[in-house]
Amino acid sequence: MGMSVIVAAAQESDAEQIFRLQYLCFQSEAERYGNYRIEALVESLDSVRASVERDCVFVARLGDEVVGAVTGTVGEDGTARIGKLCVHPRLQRHGLGARLLLAVERALTTERGASRLRLHTGHRSDLNLRLYRRAGYAAVGDTTVDGVQQIVLEKAAPTGQEYAASA
Template sequence: MTDDVTIAPAVVADAGEILTVQRAAYLVEAQRYRDAFLPPLTETLDEVRAALDGPVVVLAARRGTRLVGSVRARLDGDTAHVGRLAVAPDQQGRGIGGRLLAAVEHACAGRVARFALFTGAQSADNLGLYARRGYRVVAHRPDENGNRLAILEKVNAPRSDA
């Protein structure tokens, strides 16, 4: 149930909580790929602060005062590159990831023609979430550590105010 979860733009003061949730969420991926050096796990607090202070769209999901998830989007021309979607492990499976994805898409709507993201090619839950949200696998490539990634895209439907 996500009724008591609010999603709003994150601020620099959220950096520590975002990093904590991100690291906890990506530990499962690290175990799946036997790789403790996934970029979301090695990102520093200063790097998170820089993302929050820069041109990147960063949203945070909160249940009460607790930060339970976050997502980022970097705009590059007509594409929003979505990344670092993370939900606290004890909050996963409650629709928060889908709501964060919808919220970041909404925040970028009207400014981009498509959304792009990637996830581990063996990450069935992630691939399922993205497929349900209209993303399609367009390619595969290895990451810097040799893990196979699925590259996904979604065409941004134009807004209709009619």
């Protein structure tokens, strides 16, 4: 009998698994750009713990294992910043990234009052770009983060009614 993947708010006890998962998942990005100083690779366990306590963090669980994660925060201007979306390599391309993205968007909008949603990804990260565009994000600029050229994408935060319709 197979298990289902459950997407839920992260708990303090998930921090170590999130920390390890980020390190595993962002290796391919580091290799793609020849840069192993990407934030998700150099972030400390204490920083991940603090993020789980403070920010809007969701995980995907397969049994007791965290197999996906995403983090979001809302700034004073009402713009949510979504980052560190990752899915274990063995489970990628099965819709978990989209499920995590939707979960954090809903929480940032309905619980934390975000009016805009913003994220960024490397300019050569084609699968990430495809996911974000399918989720309604559009490129609004570019920036350099950790020495990597990034495309900045945004969309207006959907209303609660729009989320209800998509459930």
